[in-house]
Amino acid sequence: MSQKKIWNDAADPFVKSVTYDWLGPYEPTLERQELDGRLTHVTLSFSLEEQVPQDDWQLQIMPAFAPKFHWAPHLTPTDNHIIDQHCFRSPALIVHDERQWLAVIPDLDLLAAGTPVRWYMDMDAGRNMLTLGMSNYKVTEHVLFEKAEGAVYPPGEVRIGFYIMKCDLDSIANPWRPVLAFLWDRWGGKLFRQGAPKVAPLERYVEHTYRWAFENWADSVWQEFELDGVKVGAPAFIVDVSQSPNYPGIPSEREARSIWNQAWFNSLRSAQGLYRYGTSKGNEELVRRALMTKELALAAPLSNGVFPAVIGTEMETLQIDGQTVNRSKGWGTSFWGNSNRNPIHPWGSLRDAPYHVLDMSWTALLMLRWYEELERDERLLAYAEAYAERLLALQDEKGYFPAWLNKSTLEPYEILKDSPETSLSVTFLLKLYEMKKDGKYLTAALKAMDIVMAEVVPDGRWEDFETYWSCCPYGNGRVGSKVPRNNMYKQCNFSIYWTAEALLQCYLATGRQRYVSVGERCMDELLMTQASWQPPYIYVEALGGFGVMNCDGEWNDSRQSLFAELIVRYGIELDRTEYIERGIAALRASFVMMYCPENEKTKIQWEKAHPFFTERDYGFMMENYGHEGATNPEGRGMGRFTIYDWGNGAAAEAYLRMRERYGDVLRERYGQSLSRGEERR
Structure with missing residues (x-):
């Protein structure tokens, strides 16, 4: 499985590297957009000419600092455990040390548009690695998620994307506020004002x-x-x-x-x-x-x-x-x-x-x-x-x-x-x-x-x-x-x-x-x-x-x-x-x-x-x-x-x-x- 780095800026104090897999023989086209001084949007698009079976696809983000604090929406106690999209309520991976704060947020617009294989996240604190991936899953115990074999991508376009948010720790009051404000501003608040969740009096x-x-x-x-x-x-x-x-x-x-x-x-x-x-x-x-x-x-x-x-x-x-x-x-x-x-x-x-x-x-x-x-x-x-x-x-x-x-x-x-x-x-x-x-x-x-x-x-x-x-x-x-x-x-x-x-x-x-x-x-x-x-x-x-x-x-x-x-x-x-x-x-x-x-x-x-x-x-x-x-x-x-x-x-x-x-x-x-x-x- 081929891998490639898309982020390798030695001067970046927040992100050391971003590495992605290919899907079979296909390399994605990349779009990286700096939205403001602290927010970056990245999209990877694969154009598949035939069906591609691949059990696991990963994109790995390594912070440029050694975090003291880690937060993820679900536990992944081993390398085979994942945070399946079933748990994407307010999805993010958040880390910080005494000075730097970093969050990774899946692009929910792409996920909402439909995907051939389920998305997942993972956080390995020991290896200082944040992961966004695609895989089938199975439920083990009550309730942990593990990767499962059998993922297949049909011919056509496969897109996956994410946001990287970063700032100095002294500029925020707590580690969750920037993520929550972003999620509500981009998705939740708009839906609420349009009438969601839909209920009667x-x-x-x-x-x-x-x-x-x-x-x-x-x-x-x-x-x-x-x-x-x-x-x-x-x-x-x-x-x-x-x-x-x-x-x-x-x-x-x-x-x-x-x-x-x-x-x-x-x-x-x-x-x-x-x-x-x-x-x-x-x-x-x-x-x-x-x-x-x-x-x-x-x-x-x-x-x-x-x-x-x-x-x-x-x-x-x-x-x-x-x-x-x-x-x-x-x-x-x-x-x-x-x-x-x-x-x-x-x-x-x-x-x-x-x-x-x-x-x-x-x-x-x-x-x-x-x-x-x-x-x-x-x-x-x-x-x-x-x-x-x-x-x-x-x-x-x-x-x-x-x-x-x-x-x-x-x-x-x-x-x-x-x-x-x-x-x-x-x-x-x-x-x-x-x-x-x-x-x-x-x-x-x-x-x-x-x-x-x-x-x-x-x-x-x-x-x-x-x-x-x-x-x-x-x-x-x-x-x-x-x-x-x-x-x-x-x-x-x-x-x-x-x-x-x-x-x-x-x-x-x-x-x-x-x-x-x-x-x-x-x-x-x-x-x-x-x-x-x-x-x-x-x-x-x-x-x-x-x-x-x-x-x-x-x-x-x-x-x-x-x-x-x-x-x-x-x-x-x-x-x-x-x-x-x-x-x-x-x-x-x-x-x-x-x-x-x-x-x-x-x-x-x-x-x-x-x-x-x-x-x-x-x-x-x-x-x-x-x-x-x-x-x-x-x-x-x-x-x-x-x-x-x-x-x-x-x-x-x-x-x-x-x-x-x-x-x-x-x-x-x-x-x-x-x-x-x-x-x-």
Whole structure:
């Protein structure tokens, strides 16, 4: 395979060389355009006279300096791993040392025009090499991508291109801002202002959600029972397509029937949306159900300042017509427990799972929000204060809050004892300080924030429960260590979000500029996981949707409904239109995966994946798209389940909360509507 250099300027302090392969016997024609002092565009065009089989084609860029910092959208732990175009949400490779900053950005116009072979990127920190390539791929583990054999280029023109961006480090505030601004200016912002992601007025999706949960699918979704003489209720944690009223087979429950008040799936969060909606519509039944969910949260036994996050039922396995199915034994068998997404009993029993400080801090924060924004139920404030006293006692000398507590002894476990999960507890304590004006909460919160700023943020150590103990176990034997080939930690954007939120709250509480400056850096790192364009190989609306981590495959993940408000808040605080647009795009993307007639592209994909769906399923919404690293026009990537509290119910809450809190200022100051068309109030 022939190679040639197209960049060999010894005087260039940023790029030492750019070397490319030929395609078979064909050498490309090159076009290099200097767009401004810091941006160069390069295109390579091959004119093939016959079919060319070639497993791998590469273009390699070697920086002229030795970077200390490396960032890529996905991990490539070996030479055979690649960052397939499936992960090109806001695609870039970024490196810098103390003086120079360099980024490589694929030309998304060329990629959007269609390519005979998939594109990829790679970053080898040890060899100081940044790669743009073309190859087939395969998914290994969950989710890493590797090169695969069999790529074939048909006769005709093959084009691939990229941008090189470079500047002195002291001219930028953080390593992601120039890339994000470029991506939004060239692609995302234009699409947003043209109407992407394409959705209907958002209240229609709220109506679909509540009709689905409390009418059409109510037999499977809504759970109502009595605890110690008090009527409680909430939507089930998860329901499967086999529980559809239209399913032609035998229904089976995917996981234990349960209700969660955890960092992802939190019924108390969704209930706040239901309360707002029911109150605004004069719908007493919806308000009643929201209040029952509040009662369930308050029923969680508070002991020594800690409380469980999950209530579940005993399950049984049955044989029905030769099929093995899972069924609940009913709420008469209920028990309290915690999330089984943990390192102590991974995916084990809910009953035996350890207490998770993160889950408790989030639920307690939601109690304070309910008290402040919806109704002054003094029990909520008292419950949160009791937990706060225990939380303060758990803070270590450096300022961190631990992740997990032994269920029997309540002693902290060592694992993730110094993680950015701490940041959510900061936000909780600052809210309590705002309400009670007790300085001990502020002191503890700032001490925690300062250590996260010092030890987590600069190195990108975004390790939390989801990073290792959700669906992607890669790397859980090396917590606290970087992937050497990439000089990066395995990272989850959940903890970036908590930290960005906590930093904004620290700034608002103290007025200290350094908090919002570091918060902006975290916000931009978070936004590198947001889709800044619409790929042709993603068969639903994608602009504004989020991925999850640098070792997974999701598009349009439900966390975007949680992130949207914070992005808009930063936009208002910093008066940045890009953030406003990105936040609104994230909110609208939160409804893209819903099965309903308003989502034309998504509806087609759902019916290809599950042909039995009818109007009785309108409102069903998978939590993400393309989770396993692959999509196609025939419905691959659509999934099989809905988590109300991490999907349609959460999205409805986000819209209703943001409309109430920010709708007027966005219209009056920025001329923006959270929704589409006229909203019915």
